[in-house]
Amino acid sequence: MGQKQQPTTDPTAEPKKRRRVGFSNIDAGIEANECIKIYLVSSEEQVGALDSFCIEPIDLNGFFDEDGKIYGYHGLKINIWISSITFHAYADITYESKSDGGKGITDLKSSLQRIFAETLVDSKEDFLKSFSDESQLIRSVVSTAEILQHKGSNGHIGDSDSHLGADSSDLKVVRMVVGNASTGHLYSRVIPLVLLLVDGSNPIDVTDPGWELYVLVQEKNDEKGDIEDKLLGFTAVYRFFHYPDKTRLRLSQILVLPPYQHKGYGRHLVEVVSNVAISEDVYDLTVEEPLDYFQHVRTCVDIQRLLAFDSIQDAINSAVSKLKQGKLSKKTHAPRFMPPPTVIEDVRKALKINRKQFLQCWEVLIYLGLDPADKCMEDFVTIISNRVKADILGKDSGSSGKQVIDVPSDYNPEMSFVMFRSGKDEGTSLQMDENQTNQKEQLQQLVDERIKEIKLIAEKLRPV
Numbered sequence: 288m289g290q291k292q293q294p295t296t297d298p299t300a301e302p303k304k305r306r307r308v309g310f311s312n313i314d315a316g317i318e319a320n321e322c323i324k325i326y327l328v329s330s331e332e333q334v335g336a337l338d339s340f341c342i343e344p345i346d347l348n349g350f351f352d353e354d355g356k357i358y359g360y361h362g363l364k365i366n367i368w369i370s371s372i373t374f375h376a377y378a379d380i381t382y383e384s385k386s387d388g389g390k391g392i393t394d395l396k397s398s399l400q401r402i403f404a405e406t407l408v409d410s411k412e413d414f415l416k417s418f419s420d421e422s423q424l425i426r427s428v429v430s431t432a433e434i435l436q437h438k439g440s441n442g443h444i445g446d447s448d449s450h451l452g453a454d455s456s457d458l459k460v461v462r463m464v465v466g467n468a469s470t471g472h473l474y475s476r477v478i479p480l481v482l483l484l485v486d487g488s489n490p491i492d493v494t495d496p497g498w499e500l501y502v503l504v505q506e507k508n509d510e511k512g513d514i515e516d517k518l519l520g521f522t523a524v525y526r527f528f529h530y531p532d533k534t535r536l537r538l539s540q541i542l543v544l545p546p547y548q549h550k551g552y553g554r555h556l557v558e559v560v561s562n563v564a565i566s567e568d569v570y571d572l573t574v575e576e577p578l579d580y581f582q583h584v585r586t587c588v589d590i591q592r593l594l595a596f597d598s599i600q601d602a603i604n605s606a607v608s609k610l611k612q613g614k615l616s617k618k619t620h621a622p623r624f625m626p627p628p629t630v631i632e633d634v635r636k637a638l639k640i641n642r643k644q645f646l647q648c649w650e651v652l653i654y655l656g657l658d659p660a661d662k663c664m665e666d667f668v669t670i671i672s673n674r675v676k677a678d679i680l681g682k683d684s685g686s687s688g689k690q691v692i693d694v695p696s697d698y699n700p701e702m703s704f705v706m707f708r709s710g711k712d713e714g715t716s717l718q719m720d721e722n723q724t725n726q727k728e729q730l731q732q733l734v735d736e737r738i739k740e741i742k743l744i745a746e747k748l749r750p751v
Contacts (some may be wrong), residue, residue: 314359316356316357320344323365324365326340327341327369327545327546328369328370328371339368342369342484343545344484345483350401351398352398358388358391359392361386362381365395365399366378371518371544372417372418372421372517374477374480375406376406376407376408377411380395406479423515425504426514429461429504433463458506459503460556461502462500465495465497474490477518484545486578487576497525497526499526500523500524501523503543504519505519518544519544519547520553522540523541525537526569539575553584557585558588561588565639570635571635573644589638590652593638593645596634598633599652602630606624610666625649626646651748679733
């Protein structure tokens with residue numbers, strides 16, 4: 288049997304090149320925060336002008352799939368314009384090219400509708416037209432609402448509102464009960480801004496009549512001389528039943544539009560809601576998970592009211608006097624200087640400040656009675672330190688239980704109950720490191736932050 292012939296090899300021939308297998312680059316995507324800019328505009332002329340007021344949302348990535356990225360676009364830019372007149376939105380989307388790079392192509396319209404829902408307008412022409420077609424939107428919506436406070440042209444609403452400054456335009460706060468068509472319509476327009484600007488926010492149930500909107504509006508004359516209302520901000524408040532025959536208010540959302548922030552409007556809304564709580568004799572006013580800045584504003588408002596409340600002055604003077612005696616930092620168990628239970632109850636009944644908030648204010652009230660140069664300031668820091676440690680470490684997890692009581696409800700029988708904590712102290716959800724060294728450092732950091740907060744509030748309230 289003959290052998291298979293082997294091909295002859297030419298020593299001068301070039302060796303054959305091996306084929307290389309290539310892999311295309313997988314699309315890494317682009318974060319929404321990097322390619323989207325959002326502008327708040329009040330006229331047609333401002334649309335398209337990049338010097339318009341640009342707002343900074345807390346996080347856009349959360350609205351785009353699981354990893355917060357946009358895929359399939361090269362050179363993507365999205366400019367979104369929100370009308371402060373009608374609260375419609377229009378997205379101007381441009382890109383150099385579009386292709387599937389292994390991660391698909393993001394549906395930009397559906398992603399943006401997660402934020403803006405029906406307020407997102409498809410065409411720029413319709414968006415521009417809305418400025419004239421709905422120029423009286425806010426005025427028509429609030430026309431039948433209950434006016435709670437109205438500022439005259441002299442620039443003052445009341446003694447507690449002089450921080451707003453003089454302005455020839457009028458301000459008014461109106462209350463709207465959620466559940467009617469006009470309130471639901473207004474809230475559906477502003478909820479995109481709440482989602483964009485308020486951390487951890489969720490839409491309220493516009494079918495639940497327990498919700499109330501307190502809307503801050505500015506009245507001004509337009510170019511034609513007609514009066515128009517401009518929405519500056521609002522707060523959403525829920526009215527609970529409190530056993531056996533009271534209601535209590537919980538402030539759940541508050542938003543001042545970015546162009547009007549840091550001008551005292553948020554503080555004014557808090558004051559108005561506080562006045563409602565007092566005038567309607569509710570059980571108390573609470574705040575749902577307040578952010579640090581809002582808590583600072585809230586405490587400043589409450590401190591001013593407490594300083595004018597004569598019923599607690601003796602208790603404050605007594606605490607300050609004991610503290611000035613000194614030597615507390617040398618004691619093994621320094622007192623916490625808690626206000627008497629009768630004082631806590633008087634404050635709740637008269638000013639509707641709940642116990643937890645009053646104890647926060649109490650520490651500031653004591654500090655205001657001291658001279659920062661006094662030697663007793665060391666003892667004050669010791670008191671704050673003891674309180675922080677007791678709040679974090681000194682709780683018995685089984686000591687404060689919860690109880691549920693059925694109550695009648697015309698709105699939803701399945702929700703007709705009240706839950707309350709039976710213990711006097713309120714628990715904390717803060718988790719501490721199990722390592723003792725780290726725990727000590729964390730506690731000291733909390734103490735330092737609290738002292739800094741107290742000093743900042745005091746600086747704003749001390750007479751110059």
